[in-house]
Amino acid sequence: MNASLSVLRNLGMTIIFALAASVAPAQTKIPEWCRALPRPEYKTLERVSISDPWFDVYKVAPGVFAIYEPHQSEETISYLIAGEKKAVLFDTGMGISDLKKVVGQLTQLPVIVLNSHTHNDHVGDNWQFPTVYDMDTDFTRRNAQGSTQDAQEEIAPDQICGALPQGFDSKTYTTRPWKITKYVHDGEHLNLGGRTIEVLTTPGHTPDAISLIDRANGLLFTGDTYYPATIWLYRPETDFKAYDASIRRLAALAPHIKTVLGAHNIPVAPPSVLARLVTAFEAVRAGKVAATPGDPGQVIYKVDDFSFRMRAPKSQ
Secondary structure (H helix, E strand, C coil): CCHHHHHHHHHHHHHHHHHHHHHCCCCCCCCHHHHHCCCHHHHHCEEECCCCCCCEEEEEECCEEEEECCCECCCEEEEEEECCCCEEEECCCCCCCCHHHHHHHHCCCCEEEECCCCCHHHCCCHHHCCCEEEECCHHHHHHCCCECHHHHHCCCHHHECCCCCCCCCHHHCCECCCCCCEEECCCCEEECCCCEEEEEECCCCCCCCEEEEEHHHCEEEEECCCCCCCEEECCCCCCHHHHHHHHHHHHHCHHHCCEEEECECCCCECCHHHHHHHHHHHHHHCCCCCEEECCCCEEEEEECCEEEEEECCCCC
């Protein structure tokens, strides 16, 4: 990002803070997570101009775009991975603004949507795309029916930084149902033309969690199995044993990887983070880390610069 664009970006976030107070009466103060924006790591990335202010887009590798939603607390990142003949859209974000329009500004190739998993913040605009690949699990099929409660929780005043998109109707906001056009499996290769993407099943966070690897370019897309923030492992669908096996699998790939691309907050991390993730999580499982209270029924375990949100242990 050049100096002038960086100044404009910082100015833009300042304006957002001002708007937060004026457009959302229930939001009496700027949410604490919003104060950390813009994240300094983005200064090193190439920003791509698009027409929709809800999204920020960055080119993070040749033919790879991180589509970031900095105005909602999840700070979800979807990835457009383009080959010569096709493109994969790895997740579709919150569904708060028009992701399909943004994708159309980045590529004219046919697009295959592939979900890292089917929590609502990764499937919000699935319904807009005719081709959606997912895992063959009951959890996936249930989520493909859509939901209202999770979506409404995502737009509470403390979850939004600044203004929602013009024309957005918060009262009718839901995660819309979508049609699964194909089930994918572990080891499946997607030929995009001059670029091959391999599917890796990495359950644990959810039963249908997957990662993607672009071996030729040294790129590993980890979804919610790893991202640089508190990793959520507290929901009923979480499986600690499966998660441990999955992060071990990813860590074994580190010698072949140049960049790790997670699904929240910051889109790039070094491959060395994967082995450290394994060490941190296994310390928690071994009872070597003290828990701190989190939300009701939850605790947070912190190990170095990693943290995990888990269900609180049941009282004896």
